[in-house]
Amino acid sequence: MPDGHALVLAGAGSGKTRVLTTRIAWLIQSGRVTPGGVLAVTFTNKAAREMVTRLTAMLPVNPRGLWIGTFHGLANRLLRAHHQESGLPREFQILDTQDQLSAVKRLSKALNIDEDRFAPRDLQRFINGQKEEGLRARDVPAGDEVTRKQVEFFAAYDEQCQREGVADFAELLLRSYELLKRNEILRQHYQARFRYILVDEFQDTNRLQYRWLKLFAGAETRLFAVGDDDQSIYGFRGANVGNLAEFEKEYSKGKVVRLEQNYRSQGNILDAANALISNNTQRLGKNLWTSEGQGDPLRVFEGESDADEARFIAEEVSALRRGEGGAGMRLVDIAVLYRSNAQSRVLEHALFGAGIPYRVYGGLRFFERAEVKHALAYLRLVANPSDDNSFLRVANFPPRGIGARSVEQLQDAAKRNAGSLFDAVDTKSKAGNFKKLIEELQIETKDLSLPEMVEHVIHRSGLIEHFKNEREGADRVENLEELVNAAAAFGQDDARTEAEEEISPLVAFLSHAALEAGDHQAAEGQDALQMMTVHSAKGLEFNAVFMSGLEEGLFPHEQSVMAKDGLEEERRLAYVAITRARKRLYLTFAQTRMLHGQTRYSLASRFLEEIPEGLKKWLTPRFARQQRTMSFESAGRRQAPADNRDNKDTYFPKKESIGYARDRDMSGFRIGQNVTHAKFGSGVIVDAEGDGGDARVQVNFGKQGVKWLAVAVAKLQAA
């Protein structure tokens, strides 16, 4: 590969990580650069770890000297090293998404914002959106009244963060960007230092991240970007695929290396992925091929309910594990993927029932659990008492007589002094005891090691005691004890960097907790089925993959279909899911699904239809639904009179009773039934109102949308 800038378009399974790591190793081995002159950026901590692991296996390098990490991790490192020039206290804390939302809510209350007009969530999104574009409040053009208010809030929010010594995720990037932009000496230093900058998953960078990278690149720096436009799945948080084209224009000057050979999946799986993604219009263009055989067809299963789908998956996993004649698969080589975290519950239930060990990634992560956040809040106050978020979180937890009233008074006092809540505490009040507790903790933990410190704080704060007395608190106590272990593990972790060593281990640990949220549950040795969202599966591969919940409204998600370019992003998401599989791919969906406490009737995902029939093998008959609908109707007719419902001898399956209870005279149609319409095609009845000649039904036509139709007029046909 030539020694200039380069853009590599690397298809799924083409060995992207290998390309990156071997390039770094080659650069170092050939003497072109020392390990300290390399800056390598990834998006996930998982990817960063993977890279470091592979690299240290190839080369005798000290991982501490390597600048390999996520954008946020590296930005944090930079800000810690130059906290003074960045205008941050040495002990500044990082707000994760939850923390940020509570900070926004708190400010919104203090400023008497009308939350019906300006929901905290929307304000949060507004602020992050602007920061990701590289804009401060003063830079945002405020055309209309609404924007003006939002900008005003944005400014107040940033002031609050500054006062409290905290920074949200976007702030880490923006502030480190501004630091280098402003400080020429520092900029020149880093530009001279980093001779090679390598970026993974370049399609996921947002505008600010791209500018951030460019700022690090001096005249002598070579940029090497690897990405795949077909795997761009973070548009919703500001990722700009356009950066690929931009990079091509600005750096690689039209030269693009394409990696199109896939070393992962068998032919049928790859053909399916190619066929699906070809429905997208916005592509740079690329077609994956493999020298492997065609392999198995894709197995398609239609369940009558989400529980039915889950049961099938559990049975099939058991079969794969046993091996059906051949060698059995290990569970870690099998993944169940879903669109949204909420889907994991039903699956977990079925797997638990079948006695299959599983591990769920994402969802509520370790450092995001309430009890752990409480413990962290105490630790954060020890490090930085002006952290009002943390103060409010634990001032009265466990309860110590500081109610809403006292808190309000404190907030007023703090406002008058333009200081922190902590400083506003009157030593003689009940809150004074809390303040004293924190001050004592500061003294008591001064000479303790990090794990000892954590251990001491969870006891002295009364958290352990509190949860021990709680009925269902055992898990929480366990998690608190686990936090001590996490602190111990962190102490020995190579992840601690030179810059971080200048600051206290406690502050380093707290940053780690915010930035990593703790998906470190992975390496626990036991063979377990892997469960995760499609998003978190990116970059991974498995022998067998179950893609579940392939239904209109869920995958593609209804919220995305509305959004600009949303459908294409959903399709890329499906593409990512398919290309995770090496040998076996299952596509499953369900006719009904419980969502927010009510049953939803859905159609098969359009993505399923976009995969050619020749590649698929239906495990359930394609007309299964009609057959079931018929038995469903006859079951309805068998229904006992309503006054018998309390009779325990009469068993009503749940689904049928729902169908019957909502059944009305719709001239033979009922909820859940498949119908066809002359103009809209096939759909499923999801709701009904009125009766006789006035009966109207709501039909979900999938792509054509959901429509209310008058039965007397619409000429619906039972399908």
Add this chain to the structure above:
DNA sequence: CGTAGAAACTTTTTT
């Protein structure tokens, strides 16, 4: 002030 139970809200994906 603290608690229990009611009411309201969820509404995708994550560093």
Add this chain to the structure above:
DNA sequence: AGTTTCTACG
């Protein structure tokens, strides 16, 4: 369905 926030009462 599950979780968070509100409300009423001790």
